[in-house]
Amino acid sequence: MTPPVAAHAPATPRLVRSLIGKKVIMAITGVILLLFVIAHLLGNLKVFQGAEHFNAYAEGLRTLGAPFFPRGSLLWVARVVLLVAVGAHIWAAIVVTRASWGARPVGYHALEAVETTYAARTMRWGGVIIVLYVIYHLLDFTFGRVNPSFVPGDVYHNVIASFRAWPVSAGYGVAMVVVGLHVYHGLWSAFQTLGLNRPPTVRWRRGVAGMVAGLITAGYIAIPVAVLAGVLR
Amino acid sequence: MKVTLHVWRQAGPAAPGRFVRYDMTDVSPDMSFLEMLDVLNQQLIARREEPIAFDHDCREGICGACGMVINGRPHGPQRATTACQLHMRTFPDGAELWIEPWRARAFPLIKDLVVDRGALDRIVQAGGFITVRTGSAPEANAIPVPKRDADLAMDAAACIGCGACVAACPNASAMLFVAAKVSHLGLLPQGQPERSTRVANLVAQMDAEGFGACTNHGECMAACPKEISIDFIARLNRDYIKAAISHEG
Ligand code: HEM
Ligand code: FES
Numbered sequence: 001m002t003p004p005v006a007a008h009a010p011a012t013p014r015l016v017r018s019l020i021g022k023k024v025i026m027a028i029t030g031v032i033l034l035l036f037v038i039a040h041l042l043g044n045l046k047v048f049q050g051a052e053h054f055n056a057y058a059e060g061l062r063t064l065g066a067p068f069f070p071r072g073s074l075l076w077v078a079r080v081v082l083l084v085a086v087g088a089h090i091w092a093a094i095v096v097t098r099a100s101w102g103a104r105p106v107g108y109h110a111l112e113a114v115e116t117t118y119a120a121r122t123m124r125w126g127g128v129i130i131v132l133y134v135i136y137h138l139l140d141f142t143f144g145r146v147n148p149s150f151v152p153g154d155v156y157h158n159v160i161a162s163f164r165a166w167p168v169s170a171g172y173g174v175a176m177v178v179v180g181l182h183v184y185h186g187l188w189s190a191f192q193t194l195g196l197n198r199p200p201t202v203r204w205r206r207g208v209a210g211m212v213a214g215l216i217t218a219g220y221i222a223i224p225v226a227v228l229a230g231v232l233r
Numbered sequence: 234m235k236v237t238l239h240v241w242r243q244a245g246p247a248a249p250g251r252f253v254r255y256d257m258t259d260v261s262p263d264m265s266f267l268e269m270l271d272v273l274n275q276q277l278i279a280r281r282e283e284p285i286a287f288d289h290d291c292r293e294g295i296c297g298a299c300g301m302v303i304n305g306r307p308h309g310p311q312r313a314t315t316a317c318q319l320h321m322r323t324f325p326d327g328a329e330l331w332i333e334p335w336r337a338r339a340f341p342l343i344k345d346l347v348v349d350r351g352a353l354d355r356i357v358q359a360g361g362f363i364t365v366r367t368g369s370a371p372e373a374n375a376i377p378v379p380k381r382d383a384d385l386a387m388d389a390a391a392c393i394g395c396g397a398c399v400a401a402c403p404n405a406s407a408m409l410f411v412a413a414k415v416s417h418l419g420l421l422p423q424g425q426p427e428r429s430t431r432v433a434n435l436v437a438q439m440d441a442e443g444f445g446a447c448t449n450h451g452e453c454m455a456a457c458p459k460e461i462s463i464d465f466i467a468r469l470n471r472d473y474i475k476a477a478i479s480h481e482g
Contacts, residue, residue: 024470114452195472
């Protein structure tokens with residue numbers, strides 16, 4: 001029933017095979033996604049500069065690298081990197097979660113949470129919500145399927161049209177809070193998983209995670225709030 | 234004082250288990266938690282009932298034998314305290330206490346509150362030692378150790394292997410235990426020759442035993458009677474990644 005001490009236990013660590021290795025994959029892909037989330041926010045905030053700037057930025061993403069690279073090619077490189085990162089992140093999350101669920105077949109009458117945070121406890125369902133949100137988001141602004149009046153190329157118009165409906169804005173707000181919670185625990189967790197805790201890092205990593213998460217949530221929410229308040233029209 | 238206990242009773246590994254209620258009167262607040270269970274067991278024996286099986290040995294908080302979840306907290310509600318060092322005065326008169334064994338696939342239940350923690354021993358056997366000729370103690374100052382490293386190594390070496398970290402972890406992960414074992418040797422000069430094989434073998438054995446994966450909740454640290462920090466888990470991860478990248482044998 002209980003395994004014996006492995007007679008030929010690997011002397012070389014198998015990073016990807018071990019649960020620690022899966023967490024390392026999650027941490028690295030998570031940081032890649034986090035960098036995207038930050039870059040995406042900085043781009044989106046150009047909406048406050050007006051339709052002309054914002055649409056020019058969206059067009060700029062497509063002509064990135066011109067004249068050396070064909071139109072849209074670098075954008076596709078970024079999309080592939082993100083898709084691979086999302087795939088690896090979710091794959092590792094599933095493997096790790098299944099291992100943990102299997103590790104306690106008989107549960108407790110009660111196990112009190114003492115040290116953990118709401119963010120840490122909602123990582124898994126938060127991740128599922130983020131996937132659902134991303135699907136809706138793509139259908140709204142990329143494919144235009146659920147956008148009330150989609151105009152290809154007029155990104156500014158599409159954003160305003162969508163956020164004018166308050167339920168859409170509210171759902172977006174909730175999703176951004178979920179992203180913020182995920183980033184808060186995820187970033188602190190990534191420091192821990194990657195072994196980045198030498199002094200002085202150990203003192204500021206929680207604070208940095210909280211600040212990054214807070215700025216991301218606040219920054220993204222600012223856009224639908226401005227639309228509903230009539231600042232953006 | 235009076236207490237009401239709900240104790241997990243299970244006759245054997247395959248037998249069905251359930252909580253059994255015991256009402257105790259005349260409990261002295263100065264009794265340790267285990268003494269209270271001793272008294273209950275005497276009463277059970279007098280009534281020709283089966284006494285409650287629980288692990289214990291030193292009863293002074295240093296051996297790591299005792300351990301049970303009391304009202305949802307491994308070793309009970311008091312920080313930095315093993316169940317044997319917990320006193321009944323910690324609880325209010327009339328308290329209702331739910332007492333259950335460590336719950337983990339890697340810790341199969343033997344009887345009542347006793348679980349088999351052999352998994353932790355096998356992890357240590359996989360490399361939680363240094364290979365040297367033992368004999369007379371060497372001269373203490375022959376190998377200088379920086380004070381900071383000595384202190385950190387000592388913090389990690391405080392682990393008594395009770396398994397409360399696993400019991401407290403929402404993932405039933407043994408990362409804090411393994412981190413302590415890897416760190417207390419890895420921080421010292423004597424532990425260097427086998428540092429990367431040690432971390433590789435301990436981690437492989439930990440996975441083979443069926444423990445879950447750490448998601449950095451920190452519950453282990455809160456439950457640890459020796460207050461071992463999850464900073465050691467980051468250190469374990471660092472050592473493991475380093476060993477993997479450098480492919481040292
Ligand atoms: C905006 C997209 C996302 C970002 C920026 C992100 C970022 C991160 C980071 C940095 C980590 C830390 C890795 C570690 O524990 O060391 C993490 C963990 C995790 N992520 Fe994500 N993630 C994203 C999307 C998702 C999605 C779509 C899922 C889908 C299920 C997911 C599920 C998880 C889970 C379960 C963990 C483990 C966390 C833990 O308890 O330590 N994430 N994420
Ligand atoms: S009996 Fe030894 S630590 Fe509690």
